[in-house]
Amino acid sequence: xxxxxxxxxxxxxxxxxxxxxxxxxxxxxxxxxxxxxxxxxxxxxxxxxxxxxxxxxxxxxxxxxxxxxxxxxxxxxxxxxxxxxxxxxxxxxxxxxxxxxxxxxxxxxxxxxxxxxxxxxxxxxxxxxxxxxxxxxxxxxxxxxxxxxxxxxxxxxxxxxxxxxxxxxxxxxxxxxxxxxxxxxxxxxxxxxxxxxxxxxxxxxxxxxxxxxxxxxxxxxxxxxxxxxxxxxxxxxxxxxxxxxxxxxxxxxxxxxxxxxxxxxxxxxxxxxxxxxxxxxxxxxxxxxxxxxxxxxxxxxxxxxxxxxxxxxxxxxxxxxxxxxxxxxxxxxxxxxxxxxxxxxxxxxxxxxxxxxxxxxxxxxxxxxxxxxxxxxxxxxxxxxxxxxxxxxxxxxxxxxxxxxxxxxxxxxxxxxxxxxxxxxxxxxxxxxxxxxxxxxxxxxxxxxxxxxxxxxxxxxxxxxxxxxxxxxxxxxxxxxxxxxxxxxxxxxxxxxxxxxxxxxxxxxxxxxxxxxxxxxxxxxxxxxxxxxxx
Numbered sequence: 001x002x003x004x005x006x007x008x009x010x011x012x013x014x015x016x017x018x019x020x021x022x023x024x025x026x027x028x029x030x031x032x033x034x035x036x037x038x039x040x041x042x043x044x045x046x047x048x049x050x051x052x053x054x055x056x057x058x059x060x061x062x063x064x065x066x067x068x069x070x071x072x073x074x075x076x077x078x079x080x081x082x083x084x085x086x087x088x089x090x091x092x093x094x095x096x097x098x099x100x101x102x103x104x105x106x107x108x109x110x111x112x113x114x115x116x117x118x119x120x121x122x123x124x125x126x127x128x129x130x131x132x133x134x135x136x137x138x139x140x141x142x143x144x145x146x147x148x149x150x151x152x153x154x155x156x157x158x159x160x161x162x163x164x165x166x167x168x169x170x171x172x173x174x175x176x177x178x179x180x181x182x183x184x185x186x187x188x189x190x191x192x193x194x195x196x197x198x199x200x201x202x203x204x205x206x207x208x209x210x211x212x213x214x215x216x217x218x219x220x221x222x223x224x225x226x227x228x229x230x231x232x233x234x235x236x237x238x239x240x241x242x243x244x245x246x247x248x249x250x251x252x253x254x255x256x257x258x259x260x261x262x263x264x265x266x267x268x269x270x271x272x273x274x275x276x277x278x279x280x281x282x283x284x285x286x287x288x289x290x291x292x293x294x295x296x297x298x299x300x301x302x303x304x305x306x307x308x309x310x311x312x313x314x315x316x317x318x319x320x321x322x323x324x325x326x327x328x329x330x331x332x333x334x335x336x337x338x339x340x341x342x343x344x345x346x347x348x349x350x351x352x353x354x355x356x357x358x359x360x361x362x363x364x365x366x367x368x369x370x371x372x373x374x375x376x377x378x379x380x381x382x383x384x385x386x387x388x389x390x391x392x393x394x395x396x397x398x399x400x401x402x403x404x405x406x407x408x409x410x411x412x413x414x415x416x417x418x419x420x421x422x423x424x425x426x427x428x429x430x431x432x433x434x435x436x437x438x439x440x441x442x443x444x445x446x447x448x449x450x451x452x453x454x455x456x457x458x459x460x461x462x463x464x465x466x467x468x469x470x471x472x473x474x475x476x477x478x479x480x481x482x483x484x485x486x487x488x489x490x491x492x493x494x495x496x497x498x499x500x501x502x503x504x505x506x507x508x509x510x511x512x513x514x515x516x517x518x519x520x521x522x523x524x525x526x527x528x529x530x531x532x533x534x535x
Contacts, residue, residue: 060315060316060319061080061081061082062082062083062084062311062312062315062316063082063083063308063311063312063315064080064082066083066307066308066311067079067081067082067083067090067093067094067308068080069093069094069096069097070093070096071089071092071093071096072092072093072095072096073088073089073092074089079092079093082312083308083309083311083312085305085309094301094304094305094308095301097300097301097304098297098298098300098301099297100297101293101294101296101297101300101494102293102294102297104293105290105291105293105294105297106290108286108289108290108293108501109286109287109290112286113286116282116283116286138510141506141509141510142271142510144502144506145267145270145503145506145507145510146267148263148499148500148502148503148506149263149264149266149267149499149503151495151498151499152259152260152263152264152495152496152499152500152503153260153263153264154495155259155491155492155493155494155495155496155498155499156256156257156259156260156263156492156496157492158488158491158492158495159252159255159256159259159488159489159492159493159495159496160252160253160256160257160492161488161492162485162486162487162488162489162491162492163248163249163252163253163256163489163492164249165481165484165485165488166482166485166486166488166489167245167246167248167249169478169481169482169485170245170482171242171245172478172481173474173478173482174238174241174242174245176470176473176474176478177234177470177474178234178235178238180466180470181230181231181233181234181235182231182234182235184227184230184333184461184466185227185230185231187454187457188223188226188227188230188333188341189223189227190450190454191223191341191345191451191454191457191458192220192223192224192227194345194447194450194451194454195216195219195220195223195344195345195348195451196216196220197443197447198216198348198352198447198451199213199216201352201440201443201444201447202440203355203356203359203437203440203441203444204359204363204437204440206355206358206359207355208348208351208352208355209351212347212348212351215344215347216344216348218340219340219341219344222334222337222340222341223337223341225337226333226334226337226338230333251295252295252489255291255292255295255493255496256492256496258288259288259292259496259497259500260496262281262284262285262288262500263496263499263500263503265281266278266281266285266503266504266507267503267507269281269507270506270507270510270511271510273511275511278507278508278511279508281504281507282504282507282508285500285501285504286504288500289497289500289501289504292493292496292497292500293497295493296490296493296494296497299486299489299490299493300490302486303483303486303487303490306479306482306483306486307483310474310475310479310482310483313471313472313474313475313479314471314475316468316471317468317471317472317475332461332464332467333461333464335462335463335464338458338461338462339462341458341461342455342458342459342461342462343395345451345452345454345455345458346391346395346451346455347395348447348448348451349389349390349391349448349451349452349455350389350391350393350395352444352447352448353387353388353389353390353407353444353448354389355444356387356441356444356445356448357386357387357389359437359441360384360386360387360441361386363375363379364379364384364417364432364433364437365379365383365384365432366379367379367380377421377425377426377427377434378419378426378427378428379419379427379431379432379433380427380430380431380432381417381419381430381431381432382417382432383432384414384417384432384433385403385404385405385413385414386401386403386404386405387404387405387407387410387445388400388401388404388405388406388407390407390452407445407448407449407452408449410441410445411441411442411445411446414433414438414441414442415438417431417432417433417438418431418433418434418435418438419431419432419433419434421434421435
């Protein structure tokens, strides 16, 4: 049997207001942040190296303190494995940070669903009582409805602005990471191309020693393998990532627009007294609010993941040689491969300059007799300056001697030493370099300069400087925006869901008070008219 209890309007409104305040507190961003397993402060201390060798360890647990969260897969024991997006326990522990909001969504959906069911049963089964009317209840419900509608509008604006900036900052970060990786891959391929070209470069039928050419083949295979691995690691899922990013942006735009329209439309229908349409919006809002709370929880999780990642990058920068889960984002090129490529590029540059200088010193700058063909080609005039070798025989840096020309301008200087030749390749004008020799020497210089130019790049590969610089830039220039705007989205979702949830309840209360007010005025007017007629 259904029991129907009569309650004064003012008492009913005060009780409802108390419930709203409690719900607002437990579902607000501040409560979720302060709750255990919620947003971890960005100032968390960095972790320490694992193992007994301290800084010499090759294994590093990243963001160990920050990721110290309860793991639902381990009976809520604390997770200690650090940042690792490929670890199921890390994923479970960071998902657990959004559990408060997920539970609020479930509680709201079930509790308000039961409330709607009970109200429907009450309306159907209980005899209508006479209406009571309270001016205080009417005014308070209207004021609260206006306040929460404004809060919903503000939350929608924050959500829309935050998602736009979050999308742009995320895309900028991804573009930067992909650009750095693509640049590294391109440079590796350029080094490989220069080494391959060095095998074919010869001056006056003199080529690099055979052992150097064999080493070039070996190093090229290593470089190709390393560049392919790096390219695969960074580009494998980039299309999916950008597609998901655009999908998230679209979902957030739709949520902001729908919740804004819902709050505004509900406000208009409530003050207009269109009770049936208000009830329809209540049912729609009941479902949308649960969805919005879930999205809020998801973005809280995303906010924490990005925070973990930024802290992990900062820690890795200080220990760049350690093997960590960050290798899944941008792996360091194998140090042995990088060192071999660097050594071989230095060797090829040294040998190529040595080859060119040998031709200049032993042929071009020697006044040979005509019977010394093919070494004789009537070379004459000022001596050709030697090419500066940037390396000593032990591959240490070498300072250019007086009179030597640098790799960067050798071809321009040597152009002044070219002669014009006859059909049998004999100089007919003053000069010590035939056009053919000049072209071959220019080719050798270009290869040597190219390899020398990429020397610092290869050096950076050896100690993983390029990855360290990438992560440093991300942590310094991109992480603050990612942190700020993901929080904007989270706060916007929380404000919208809270404000619309409270507005939804107030739609019903205000419509009820408005109906009671209208009925009371009608009864009072009828009573006054009856009293007047009886006199």
